Amino acid sequence: MEKLVVIGAGMASGRVLEHLFDAAPGAFDVTLFNAEPRGNYNRIMLSPVLSGEKSAEEIVTHDADWYARHGVATRFGERVTAIDPARKVVTGENGEVPYDKLVIATGAAPFIVPLPGHDLPGVIGFRDMEDTGAMIAAAATPGATAVVIGGGLLGLEAAAALRLRGMEVTVLHNSGHLMNRQLDEAAGYLLEKDLARRGIKVITRAGTERIDGDGKVEKVVLGDGTEIAASLVVMSAGIRPRAGLGMAAGLAAGRAITVDAQMRTSDPDIFAVGECVEFEGNLFGLVAPLYDQARVLAKTLLGEEDAFVMRELSTKLKVTGCDLFSAGDFAEGEGREDIVFRDPARGIYKRLVIEADRLLGAVMYGDTADANWFFGLIKDGTDISEMRETLIFGPAFQGGGGPSADPLAAVAALPPEAEICGCNGVCKGTIVTAINGGAQTLETVKAQTKASASCGTCTGLVEQVLAVTLGAAFEAGGAKPVCGCTELTHEDVRRLIKARELKSQAAVWQELGWTTKDGCHVCRPAINYYLLADWPLEYRDDPQSRFVNERNHANIQKDGTYSVMPRMWGGMTTPEELLAIAAAAKKYDAAVKVTGGQRIDLLGVKKEDLPAIWKDLNDAGMVSGHAYTKGLRTVKTCVGSDWCRFGTQDSTGLGIKLEKRLWGSWTPHKVKLAVSGCPRNCAEATCKDVGIVCVDSGYQIGVAGAAGMDVKETERLVDVATEEEAIEWSTAFIQLYRENAKYLDRPYKWVAKVGLGWVKEILSDAAERRALNARFDVSQSVYQTDPWAALVTEEERKSWSSPLMDMSREAAE
Amino acid sequence: MSWIDIGALDDIPPRGARLVRTGKGCVAVFRTGADEVFALDDACPHKGGPLSEGIVHGTSVTCPLHNRIFDFATGAAQGADSEVTRTYPAKIEAGRVLLDLSRLSGRSAA
């Protein structure tokens, strides 16, 4: 087998290896060096890792198992220090390795502007996991401030992410507007405004003079004397190819290692790929062309023909909520015309640059839905004379289709060669072919075509292609948006509410780019729950975002009447309570039913009678049973050691204690508990959200059972010796569920997603359990109230359900 | 048009509704998040669900019983559903909500 040595496990070489192993498994015996102490990961996703929107594990593209499967000898954490083309060996920090073929894929390094003070601790480039970790650590210090030098793509992603971590951030940019290489002035202005809204300060035309500090960074000083305090300085003033190793080995080089269209260097057995190469005078800084290079290099290594060609590039900024796009050439010039569209109220700006009936460039801010279509026109040099009038309105307006706001129609209108995934150069036709070949979910399309596998901004488009191609058969798989108002999933929204400290519904709609004015009946209850669960003291519950049952504190029936169900703690009641219930049933003409939850339901009560019946039951010492909430419902118990000859513990007493601790709490879906006095399990504890079975030695706590639309036995969370521990663990579990689950996931669905192992790991830490209990207490200080008792005066009770105006007598005349 | 003053705008919660009871059934008066007012028959044309108890979003309401979504301006259900509920002219003047119920006369008592 031929020996292939690869220097650098980056985005380019990772792709080369994938192509190689796909096309000819076993053709090479591969040794992979990486200076970073890890294998390949999706470097472009470091920005979401920095902001906390993704975890480091989530962006790993090749794990240990993958290398093992393909027999790759990995030398991670080992830098290559020299190449000897004459002897055909490379020298690593731990020794030499011979090669038959060598691939240099060392990427690029951040350019550190040689300002005075650039070598102080606290000055960091943004390139790898270590940089990201250092920035996260710096942001964790209270009051930490950051200065980002360079307002390009990377600098702004870093600035936005650090801001999300709570830092004060200032961006210094030497040109007149941000991202001046990709945006025109108007779009740059909108971007600056957007960033200002997020609390990021931007100084353009900033002449940075020096970085000051005693032993570490303390401030940045500008040419005009302005001083900006900083505990972190991020240098993002461009990158420099890491070509030194190749140059030292005598390979031909300009600013980087020179390669031909087959990715071959001046040495016939040495190849180079990625940001460390120069091709026909061009350097590289985005992944799309590198993936093309990787494909070509894999072919070359296998002795097949292919040639790398330069192609048009487009840019997007990966900052959630900042939609911008630019492609092509949009400088002003003789014979060039602009078409501009602005909608200041919505912060939208679009500009097309046209020359001789061809689209040359496009800049878009605020609405980039049609970006790929425009990019296609630029790349293909399509004659646009026929569409000129309506061009700026996008594909939905072309071809006589008339105006249509339907994004699916727009995607359906795209030709097969329209590019969907810019990073991987995947066009619509390729995706459609994969779908017709059986890839029917986002995941399979991603796996087969690589579409949406890199930066992920085209995920929505890929799903739309799936939807158009499969029609009704397609159900957006793992990443299903909350509803039609947003493309974000529940998980995204929950994370962003926490990470960006969104504390009102209006903030969620605005910051996360809701497409509707004020949501819909699907998202509003979910967002309302997330906000009240995450910010119990700051957010005020919004009754108008609650389903009728929760707003009226009673279950609506099919005829518009309601049911009324008082709590019976642990299923225990008294003759006095029963008398009061009987009296109320008679007075309000209600049907009486014993429920499956060990209590009594009064059915068929008219809305206007609700406040009165609540008052009667309140007066007899009862409170609402919350039979209508996504919250704690009941704690069922059996008679236990008080009465039963088999009872091992006081199951009734523990049930009552649990219900008294937990009642009134809102949860992602309803929560039901039960406590059985022995393994005979008369309270059916083994199919509850939390179910406790008492045994001689204590309490077995099971969680994640189900007995509704699915039936599932609980899984054992822990065995504890005392009642106090049982209550502490149960409460901690419920609080963890409250803080993390998707709205309308019962605990068993949530646990299936996060894994019981994860839940156990967190809850087995005593400090963590205490913290969860403490946060639960804070929430209960606001929410453990009886809604029936909220209406105090006669006046309030009357007006609660009265019409605004009663004209029944007049109108009847 | 015969406008009737039915109360102050502030009597209706934003993104909520209040009822006007008439001899011919109830009319639901909605207030949107942008402080516009609209009036519809309270009984959903599907199975009579009380629309005034639905969640109000944009300029529509979702019926609390089976989630049909009705547009305030037209009274028509969204998407595949074909029901249409009756609408009544409503407006705000000097903070008061005015309703024109003349279309009610054509309706049989509910």
Ligand code: SRM
């Ligand atoms: C009243 C009661 C039936 C009875 O007469 O016994 C009842 C009545 C309703 N259940 Fe239930 N469930 C009742 C015990 C149960 C039980 C048994 C139990 O709690 O021990 C279950 C199975 C266990 C479970 O919770 O999964 C149960 C599983 C459901 C489900 C399926 C939930 C699931 O995740 O699979 C729903 C639908 C839902 O919540 O989305 C549901 C929904 C409903 C609703 C609220 C339907 C609705 O949205 O209108 C019913 C209200 C009827 C009404 O007009 O008031 N009900 N429901 C019981 C009230 C118990 C209580 O005291 O609070």
Ligand SMILES: Cc1cc2nc3c(=O)[nH]c(=O)nc-3n(C[C@H](O)[C@H](O)[C@H](O)COP(=O)(O)OP(=O)(O)OC[C@H]3O[C@@H](n4cnc5c(N)ncnc54)[C@H](O)[C@@H]3O)c2cc1C
């Ligand atoms: C935060 C961030 C966001 C980005 N966002 C985007 C984006 O949205 N879109 C886009 O198209 N591009 C983006 N990029 C650029 C993109 O990541 C790069 O173009 C791409 O990673 C370059 O791939 P590469 O394989 O050439 O180099 P790299 O991915 O940098 O890999 C090179 C590897 O070689 C190793 N190495 C270097 N020298 C040696 C040596 N002597 N011995 C052993 N190993 C060595 C390095 O440790 C490194 O792991 C982003 C970059 C960053 C840092």
Ligand code: SF4
């Ligand atoms: S099983 Fe539950 S939801 Fe179904 S009819 Fe009976 S009470 Fe209603």
Ligand code: FES
């Ligand atoms: S009653 Fe309104 S949707 Fe069924």
